[in-house]
Amino acid sequence: MTVATRDSRLQAEVEKIENWWKSEKQSRLQRPYSALDVARMRNSIELNHHVSSQQATKLWKLFEDKIAKQEPLLTYGAVDPILLSQLSKAGLEIGYVSGAVCGFSNVAEPSMDTADYPWDTVPNTVQKLVNSQLWHDRRQNHLRSLMTPEELAATPEIDYLVPLIADGDMGFGSTTGIMKLTKKFVEAGVAMFHLDDLAIGMKRFTIGEGRTVVPTCEYLKRLTAARFQLDLMGAETLLMGRADSLHAEYITSVIDPRDHGYVQGVTNPECEPLLATMVKAQREGSDYKSTRKAWLAKAGLMTFDEAVEQVATPEEYASYMALFKDSKFKSITDRRAHAAKTVSQPVFFDWEAARSTDGQYFFKHTLEHVIDRAIAALPVTDATWARMDAPKWDEIVEFHEKLRAIDNRRAYGFGYTGRYDYLAAGFTEEQFKNLHWELANLGIVFQTQPIYACQGLNMVSLEFGKMFKREGIYGYDRDIIQLCKKNNTDGFETSWCGAKLSDDQMFAADSLDVTLPF
Numbered sequence: 337m338t339v340a341t342r343d344s345r346l347q348a349e350v351e352k353i354e355n356w357w358k359s360e361k362q363s364r365l366q367r368p369y370s371a372l373d374v375a376r377m378r379n380s381i382e383l384n385h386h387v388s389s390q391q392a393t394k395l396w397k398l399f400e401d402k403i404a405k406q407e408p409l410l411t412y413g414a415v416d417p418i419l420l421s422q423l424s425k426a427g428l429e430i431g432y433v434s435g436a437v438c439g440f441s442n443v444a445e446p447s448m449d450t451a452d453y454p455w456d457t458v459p460n461t462v463q464k465l466v467n468s469q470l471w472h473d474r475r476q477n478h479l480r481s482l483m484t485p486e487e488l489a490a491t492p493e494i495d496y497l498v499p500l501i502a503d504g505d506m507g508f509g510s511t512t513g514i515m516k517l518t519k520k521f522v523e524a525g526v527a528m529f530h531l532d533d534l535a536i537g538m539k540r541f542t543i544g545e546g547r548t549v550v551p552t553c554e555y556l557k558r559l560t561a562a563r564f565q566l567d568l569m570g571a572e573t574l575l576m577g578r579a580d581s582l583h584a585e586y587i588t589s590v591i592d593p594r595d596h597g598y599v600q601g602v603t604n605p606e607c608e609p610l611l612a613t614m615v616k617a618q619r620e621g622s623d624y625k626s627t628r629k630a631w632l633a634k635a636g637l638m639t640f641d642e643a644v645e646q647v648a649t650p651e652e653y654a655s656y657m658a659l660f661k662d663s664k665f666k667s668i669t670d671r672r673a674h675a676a677k678t679v680s681q682p683v684f685f686d687w688e689a690a691r692s693t694d695g696q697y698f699f700k701h702t703l704e705h706v707i708d709r710a711i712a713a714l715p716v717t718d719a720t721w722a723r724m725d726a727p728k729w730d731e732i733v734e735f736h737e738k739l740r741a742i743d744n745r746r747a748y749g750f751g752y753t754g755r756y757d758y759l760a761a762g763f764t765e766e767q768f769k770n771l772h773w774e775l776a777n778l779g780i781v782f783q784t785q786p787i788y789a790c791q792g793l794n795m796v797s798l799e800f801g802k803m804f805k806r807e808g809i810y811g812y813d814r815d816i817i818q819l820c821k822k823n824n825t826d827g828f829e830t831s832w833c834g835a836k837l838s839d840d841q842m843f844a845a846d847s848l849d850v851t852l853p854f
């Protein structure tokens with residue numbers, strides 16, 4: 337290849353990418369890299385990612401339509417093709433592929449939602465689901481192509497190709513790892529996937545420690561890595577930023593000054609570091625939870641600004657706060673230097689002494705931080721989800737009002753997490769009934785009950801199993817066969833199973849052996 341051929345090819349690719357980035361959807365994004373960076377790393381043949389791009393475009397239009405009409409797009413976690421076919425038949429317009437449910441049911445070694453399953457578990461599940469969607473779609477097209485006009489008019493058409501939104505968790509790795517995950521998602525045919533800001537393997541469920549997030553810059557790197565891969569592939573696939581810092585108890589590093597105002601340190605100089613306390617307790621065989629609780633009671637954990645407020649006079653504190661006139665994102669170094677100038681008492685604050693046995697820093701989670709983080713991720717993402725541990729209406733409203741003041745065209749997401757207690761969170765029965773509409777009014781059109789399978793399917797399967805043990809096939813006939821016949825439920829011997837498609841494929845493909853001599 338001559339230099340001239342190489343340059344003209346590169347130039348053509350750059351123009352193609354730049355034109356693509358001018359589309360209504362793409363032009364909403366900002367990239368820290370150029371079209372030339374992308375062009376240089378692309379293949380020399382065009383790779384089409386038709387399913388993912390088409391499904392993403394379909395989802396994008398659905399989002400636009402629902403945002404305009406303030407209507408919800410409800411869905412639930414369906415990681416099994418059979419379940420997904422019925423979700424579509426029920427008229428739900430999107431599907432959700434939950435990481436937690438994949439971790440229970442689509443892996444060789446199941447476990448709780450710590451994202452310790454192999455990195456390609458969710459993309460592989462998407463692949464299986466998309467193939468099943470395409471098969472149902474083909475089966476339906478075939479049957480409809482054989483129908484009389486009357487039959488056709490009397491048979492409702494089902495959209496089996498509902499766009500799938502999948503859980504990419506924390507991306508399972510570094511920049512190149514996330515790029516591989518993204519590639520797999522696109523090749524599998526996903527419409528949208530979300531990446532969050534959680535640290536890998538650091539969720540705790542039962543010992544009074546919650547979630548751990550990574551610094552803001554690391555979260556943005558994750559999202560940008562995914563965006564870069566989508567650009568390399570020329571895929572329309574949507575990327576959703578999920579911010580989990582609300583109710584996160586720890587942060588892995590203090591590298592990013594944007595997080596400094598939320599990191600907590602020890603303010604009691606008499607308190608020994610947490611690590612030393614915990615190691616001693618472990619050696620002595622003391623209880624982890626109560627040792628940690630006793631340490632917390634002594635440490636006087638607070639943020640640097642709170643530590644300043646504790647020792648400053650009101651006037652001094654006001655002078656200290658003047659530091660934030662132009663920007664709220666000041667580093668600990670700036671904060672310390674300004675405190676030394678404005679406050680007469682020394683400020684004792686040690687965030688190193690508060691580091692956990694895994695090295696994390698204590699983090700004061702606030703709605704403000706999750707808002708900061710979600711805003712920082714806007715330029716590189718298509719949609720946003722603030723994950724919450726409890727459905728607090730005031731927080732939901734404040735988050736979405738603040739975000740929508742900056743971007744009211746994007747879709748926002750909400751997860752009806754399994755353990756939510758809506759009435760305890762203060763909803764009246766009437767508000768609860770309308771919740772999905774109220775959320776849609778706030779632009780939260782993507783609404784998922786991610787772990788339906790754990791609750792709903794467990795319940796159905798348990799009740800069925802008890803009945804079957806008691807009554808045998810007689811009970812099966814009464815509760816399943818007869819009811820399925822009455823309701824025309826899909827099953828093994830109905831058109832749903834694709835028997836006609838199978839037979840007709842065989843007739844079409846191998847019925848005529850042209851080599852036979854008669």
Ligand SMILES: C[C@](O)(C(=O)O)[C@H](CC(=O)O)C(=O)O
Nearest residue numbers: 434435436751753754786787
């Ligand atoms: C959505 C989620 O990431 C999932 O894996 O399904 C979980 C679900 C849950 O805890 O209910 C999450 O919200 O973290």
